[in-house]
Amino acid sequence: MNHTLLPIRPLLAACTGLLLAAGLHAASFPWQETHARPLPTGELEYTPAPFVFEAGDSVFHIDHSAGDDANPGTRERPWKHHPWDPNATGVARDTSGAHTYVFKRGVIYRGILRPGGDRGEAGKPIRLTSDPSWGEGEAKIYGSRVVTGWTRQAHPGIEQDRDKVWMAEVDFLPRTLWMIEDDEITRLTLARWPNWREPDPNDVLREWPTWENPLWWQDGNRYHRTTIDGRERHLGIDTQNLTRPAEDYVGATVWTEWGIVMGSPYPAEVEAFLEDQRAVAFRGPWTMDMLEHIIRGNRYHLENMPWMLDEPGEFWVERLAENRGRIFLRLPEDRDPNTVTIEAGRHYNIIDAATLHHVHVSGLTFRFTNVRWEYNAPAWAHPDLRAAIIRLQGEGDDIAITHNRFEHVNIPARIHVGRTDQRIGTVRFNDNVVRHTDHGALKAGNRFDGNDRERYGPMEHIDFLRNDLYHIGWRNLSGAHGHAVDIRYPHTSHVAGNFLYRIAGWGISVQGGKHSHGGVRDYDVPLSRHLIHHNRVEDSLLKSNDWGAVETWQGGPFYVFNNVVHNPVAFKHWTWREGDPDNTGSFGHAYYFDGAFKNYLFNNIGAGRNNTLGTRSVNTTAIQNIFSFENWFFNNTFHRFAEMTRQQEPSGGRFRYLGNIIDDASRFVFRHSDPRDVEPDPNAAHYATGGTFAYPTLAYADNLFHRITGRFGSFEETGAVYAEVSDFERALERLRPQAARVGTVADTPPLRDAEGRDYRPAPDGPAFDGGVMAFVPWALYATVGEWQFTRNNADPAEIIDEHWFMTAAYMNRNRYRNTPRFNLRAVNVGADDFVASPQATWTDGGALRLNGRDQYLVLSPERLNPAPEDHEGANVAGIRTVDIDRGNFLIEVLFKTEERAGTLVRKVGRAGYALDLMDGRPRLRLTDGQNSLTAAAAVDLANGEWRHLVAEVDRERGVRFYVDGRAVETRTTGTLPQGSLSNPTAFYVGGGPDLEHLAATFDFLRVAQGTLADARTTIEELHAWQFAGPQFGDFMGRDRREGNAIGALVAE
Structure with missing residues (x-):
């Protein structure tokens, strides 16, 4: 879709020097495409581009079920294998170069693809695709093997219902298993204790037990740590539930929350059991050492021991040799596995490359990958822990991953520059459907290893457009967080039209410029420009905290506009105090500027589900900042959060809140310094208040507030808290900022029906009394x-x-x-x-x-x-x-x-x-x-x-x-x-x-x-953006110069 192209109008009635016909900018610039259909109520409709079969001059066909590698590769006489498959022979094996490879629809291809040095050419890419006219259904590539020959047999360690257990022996070591019947896919669960479910969609860990650990900040942590082989280990103490002998716990995997922030459950091996404390011992999330804290109230569960195989829908694998194991299984309803299809994950990576030049992958369905046997090791412990359907660690250009389906996989793509002397040009990940992943959807960028003393080579540009993501990041790696989209340090990026739903970690994150920790940093990044717009994220941060549904980091400019975020959760169980009227118990945000500089956030909508303090899964914040400055927040609409906006370490100043609707804040509107009369925030404790705040660079103007049941806020280094907007405004005026017309409190609702997700201004309501415009420069070089x-x-x-x-x-x-x-x-x-x-x-x-x-x-x-x-x-x-x-x-x-x-x-x-x-x-x-x-x-x-x-x-x-x-x-x-x-x-x-x-x-x-x-x-692009860009329109693209209103939407 296109924006309504705003004409470049006279800037004042008497100023016609900039009046240019819209036709001057007839060319379509990427940011003029909405990539999703904006709806009048302030919602978005998913509008992916349709798949169109494309082929080059040279085309080869692959039918894994009936082909032969000695054939010529025609549709009538196809190959069995792709040339990149190590099992390819004959003509298929000897073919390379810029060809189109068509996988037959309705056929499952099983295998791995290793491109080696094969490469396409500019305008003549290597294509891996499918043709709708050849075969029926999907062209499927699986990383699994069908397991057959099941017999009734139970391992000696299985205790319950042994007669209901089935066994099959395989020549690999699967950690993932699925049942398929009538095209319905059911993932089977690695045997675990307890047998928890997810009855609460906003607290998916609700049935996990909790640690009883002593307070970690007292007594030098001596009661919740131990030493194994000279290394400190965490202790997880649970006297009520850990009542079995040591041999039933040692060797298990514990998934546990941790603190003080982030806290995403991570897998670690149980290395010891202390019977006197009823405690299991295990490493921290990042390394083989302890690190971080296991806190009273953190939740956990155990898995991967034979005695835990005690209900239908579970499996456990006994390792017999390096690549051989026995699968013990109970299907749902204790069915016979010989009557259905059982897919066991075998391969970690499908396309695994050190170079990808001019390679396009489209129209394919990828399913059923494995994870390493040692999935409970730190993520850096083996390269194949960070596996993917498409993995590039090295160099490339013109990489297109479009119109594919990725279901029940580890992660669709990891694409990173490998070394200082390598680069990656353009990457496109567009119009894909991603469902049920363990590790995320896309991780890409200028890779940085904090232990490496060299700077990595550049990544030029990434597109992430019109993708549909669901149930992402549910079994993340140790030290990871189940984030969906993680883009790091390309020179430019464009993220638009994506729909994300049910995400374990953050939804979308873009990091610009260069990193801020470890390694080499004393170099210039002259170009950084990032567009994030028309994305929709709902139910994010379901297994993590201290993130945002939409995040930016480091150096912009970042242009964040016309996005919609619903229900960023980030429940932080160990801090939650039920019934406490001053307790949020969560730490998640709709939009998070996490040490992010030069952001323009406009025409966005953010809505929480619950801001009742002292209840479970409160939505904390619409806008969160740490260290950030040179940021503009204008013409946004935010509804139902505890603390509408936060500034942690705000002394850099240079932030502006202009023309926003803030509706239903239960604790603070502007928490822009550390409030002196509030219980210390463990997340903000190391961001000391004090020093010289840059008050003259601040601007608060023409905002509209409604239903402010908490206090208004704070902004000074003293931490003074003001109960009312008038008090806040008077204090601000004394410091002479750029603007101190903070806004007005409305007696009537400014929105038509925020409960029903209708964010239009209420007819004849208070939003029509204002509205602002701001100048937004287009990023240039250096x-x-x-x-x-x-x-x-x-x-x-x-x-x-x-x-x-x-x-x-x-x-x-x-x-x-x-x-x-x-x-x-x-x-x-x-x-x-x-x-x-x-x-x-x-x-x-x-x-x-x-x-x-x-x-x-x-x-x-x-x-x-x-x-x-x-x-x-x-x-x-x-x-x-x-x-x-x-x-x-x-x-x-x-x-x-x-x-x-x-x-x-x-x-x-x-x-x-x-x-x-x-x-x-x-x-x-x-x-x-x-x-x-x-x-x-x-x-x-x-x-x-x-x-x-x-x-x-x-x-x-x-x-x-x-x-x-x-x-x-x-x-x-x-x-x-x-x-x-x-x-x-x-x-x-x-x-x-x-x-x-x-x-x-x-x-x-x-x-x-x-x-x-x-x-x-x-x-043309510079001028079109600066004088007719989306900042002059509303969420629907209507020209604010024709009629304005406060918030993301103006009148219809």
């Missing part, structure tokens, strides 16, 4: 300065720099707030010189008007060369600034003027650059001290209307000007300098000492050390 000219009420002469570029100075997210920012200093400017911006309606001071006589802005050499002692923890030697060396760069400015001549931007000494107006036309002058060039555009900008100008310097291609979204004729004289433009002088805007001043109004200015091509964008 941005070194970015200014919106919003009035700084604490110091109007200080223009806040909002740039984000993860240079070598960005080493640890705890200290990113100390990295240099390049605020402009305004000379002879006061508060009255700021005027309204047509694009940022949340403030009346969003643009700066200079008089053309004695007013200008300056960035001094001292600020461009900061002292290390002024930026604790930041490697200031690694910063990049507006001082341009030998590379490409561009200057972008949004302004209006009637003056014919004057300075726009200048940084000139012996070398340098200067952008100005001459006879109304933009002119750029460059010199490196040896060669000089002057470039001028043949278009007059001095008409008093808003004009958007980009001056771009490409050291190979020359200078280009773009005006109002179009390339314009550029005339040059001189020689393009190839040397450095660096100089020790100040950076000036609008004039300066001994410079020609310009009477103009500035709305936006940006300098980037790269071209549009470096940023993988075009002037």
Whole structure:
């Protein structure tokens, strides 16, 4: 689907300079596709793209049931094996290159595929697919084997109903088993104690027993630890239930929650049993050591001992040799396994590769993979613990996984760069159906190993579009969390149109820029741009906490818009106190910015199911932040959470809450500092409140509140809590932030029927009294300065720099707030010189008007060369600034003027650059001290209307000007300098000492050390996003400039 393409309208009634026909942007940009159908109520409808069979010039056919590898591979005489199968022979084995391989529908292919060095070509990929005209049903690839020949036999360790147990011997070691009858699949359970079920959909561990451990923070932990072979081990104590002898526990697997946060149940071997304490001993979640805490109230269960095989639907496997075992089985209703099909997982990986170049996999159904026998070891203990249907650890490009079904598998795909000298180009995981996985849906990115001292090679781009996920991550690896989508550090990504339901961990997570722990971090990441929109996540965090249904991490920009989240759970049983009116007992969030910087969250909907404190499975928060700054939250709708928004370690400031509907908050609306009169939060204890908060960079404006049954909130380093919005607002005003019109409390519901998931504004309701718009810059390459000219009420002469570029100075997210920012200093400017911006309606001071006589802005050499002692923890030697060396760069400015001549931007000494107006036309002058060039555009900008100008310097291609979204004729004289433009002088805007001043109004200015091509964008896309992007529309794509309202939706 497409967005309603917002026309690029006049920014003010009198300002027609930016008025361009929608046809200018006739090209479709990826973010203009919604990928799901938005519904008027604020819901989404799943709209996958249909599967279309594609084939190259060379096509081979595979029929695993009746083919022969000596055949020519035609439809009439197909092969039995794919050439990548180690069992392939003859013609099939000897075939390689850019071919299409068609798997017959209605046939099950059993085997593994190892591509080796085989690769396709650009425009001629290797295709693994199916043709709807060949065969009926699905083209299936199974990682299992059918087990037959069952006889009645019980292992000596089986105690109950021994006459109902069946046995079969196999030449592999399955850890997974399924029963298939009439196409209905039933997964069988590894024998366990107790025989728990999942009667509560919001607390799937409800029937697990709990540990009785002493309080771990007392007595030096001595009562809940032991030592085995010189290594510390956790003790799990349960005197009520662990009553059997030691031999019945040692060798079992324990699945246990842990703390203090995350806590996802992990599998570990029981290594000892202490009968005096009734305690089992086992390692921690990450390594072979203890680590973390096993806490009173954490829940657990045991599995994988023969005595636990005590009810229908369970199995247990006795290991006889390295690759041989006996399966002992009881089917549901104690049926005879010889009357149904029993699939036993055999293979861990189906397509396992070190290189995948131009490979497309589509139209196939994958099922029934195995997990390693030692599934209870740490995830790093063996490469095949991190197995997948499609696994790439290495390099590749043009990898497409589309229109497949993945059911009852470990995980569909793991795709990671392998080494420093490797790269992965484009990856597409689109239009797939994923059901019932153990480990997740997709894990992909620039792999990072915290123990490795080398930086890994890049991943360029990932698409994750229109996938349908259900019941994901139910038996995660040790140290993992059952997350669904885990994308790490591609340069760009696009996640849209996905539907996720019943997820053990988070739903969607994208990490941008570079990591913040271990390994090598002192390098630049000049490009990071991530789109997350029109996704729907419901019932997430069912086995974990301290995450979000939708998450971003590290460096953006992240554009998070038009998503829907329902019921992020994250029940934290050990903290839950039933009936306590001040207890949330959960720690999960709809949208989590987990040390995430430069986020734009707009037009999103988040709704909880339960915010009654002291009850089970409370929905904690709509928006959670840790360390994060430079974030914008506007025009969202949130309903029914305990603490609507949280800021942990908020001292970096630079967050804005604008035009949001906040309906039904039971504890806090804005928990933006650690409340001093609230019981300490164990998750936030190490994020100390104190220091210097950046109050002048905050903005709260035009929000709408309803049904606030708790207190309003806190935002100061003192931890003061304000009961009412009026008290909060008065305290905020004293600190002079960018905006302190926090909002109003409505007497009537602002939404039509939030209980019925209708999030439209109530007719004639309070939401129609407001609504905001905000300017959202499109990410460029190596941005070194970015200014919106919003009035700084604490110091109007200080223009806040909002740039984000993860240079070598960005080493640890705890200290990113100390990295240099390049605020402009305004000379002879006061508060009255700021005027309204047509694009940022949340403030009346969003643009700066200079008089053309004695007013200008300056960035001094001292600020461009900061002292290390002024930026604790930041490697200031690694910063990049507006001082341009030998590379490409561009200057972008949004302004209006009637003056014919004057300075726009200048940084000139012996070398340098200067952008100005001459006879109304933009002119750029460059010199490196040896060669000089002057470039001028043949278009007059001095008409008093808003004009958007980009001056771009490409050291190979020359200078280009773009005006109002179009390339314009550029005339040059001189020689393009190839040397450095660096100089020790100040950076000036609008004039300066001994410079020609310009009477103009500035709305936006940006300098980037790269071209549009470096940023993988075009002037058309940049302009379309910034002046007609989704931020100017509502959830349905309706133009807010035609009629606005607070929240995600405006009137129909």
